Amino acid sequence: MTEFQQPLSLGYHTDLAVRFHEGGSCEVLELADLGPVVRVATPSNPTFWWGNFLLMPRPPRVGELPAWLAAFRQAHPQARHVTFGLDTTDGEGGAQQEFVDAGFSLHRDTVLTTSQTVPPRTLNTDLNFRPLDATQDADWQAALGLRMAVNAADPEPHEAAGYQTFAARKLDAARAAQHRGRGAVFGAFGPTGQMYSGLGVFSADGAHRAGGVTRYQNVETHPETRSLGLAGTLVHRAGEWARTHLNAQTLVIVADPAYHAQRLYERAGFRPTEIQTAWERPPQEERSATESGSNPDSGRQAEP
Structure with missing residues (x-):
């Protein structure tokens, strides 16, 4: 090998x-x-x-x-x-x-990078923006609730029961990585504990890259609270956290160029660096617990 x-x-x-x-x-x-x-x-x-x-x-x-x-x-x-x-x-x-x-x-998909994010023109201060607590089940249930709401609002949603299993597995994996100090899942929380926006940011250092490479994951916002500056605020807050806690020097995020998320990331200071290319063929059966036909981290809303 x-x-x-x-x-x-x-x-x-x-x-x-x-x-x-x-x-x-x-x-x-x-x-x-x-x-x-x-x-x-x-x-x-x-x-x-x-x-x-x-x-x-x-x-x-x-x-x-x-x-x-x-x-x-x-x-x-x-x-x-x-x-x-x-x-x-x-x-x-x-x-x-x-x-x-x-x-x-x-x-x-477009691979965008920056060394430091910039705050949005309107920084949202109405909600509590913070990392999820890896020891508290309630935070992760709130994150799962957000993912289910995003899926339900998609024009072509996944079958709910299968998608819940898939999304729960993804969150369990992220929670374990956070517990090991590899990064964190962030949320924008309301006063009752509901999570209205979320993302992950994790270290991606490797032997053949300079240190401090950090990757954003799964940026999403509840369909009822979009256009309130939540995602832009969260991207900036998580970037500042990563620079402090992960020694982040290169922040990386991936976006579908046809989707509005790329413009949001560019307003946060990111600039296109590369093109990420993929071939995919879905199962012949109706979609259920699988992902959509897209990279889940590209800014599309069909998956976490």
């Missing part, structure tokens, strides 16, 4: 670091004609598309699709989805028509 090397892509470098903090694993598979492929697995959450995928070392070439499908099935034999990340920075998708004809969709 080839020694694991950190990805070239800053987006996937930080993705893999967070997956590791959440209990996932990364290993390099030397596959004939395909090169060194990174297998990412999250046994505690098998329906997590982007916790169970293969990272391609380069864009796929014409005629390689059968080999890539066989490699994925060997690496993730129980998975109903098929997901490939591309360890590139320019958005090149490779043999696009071949993958599209096989039912895949190509996603290109």
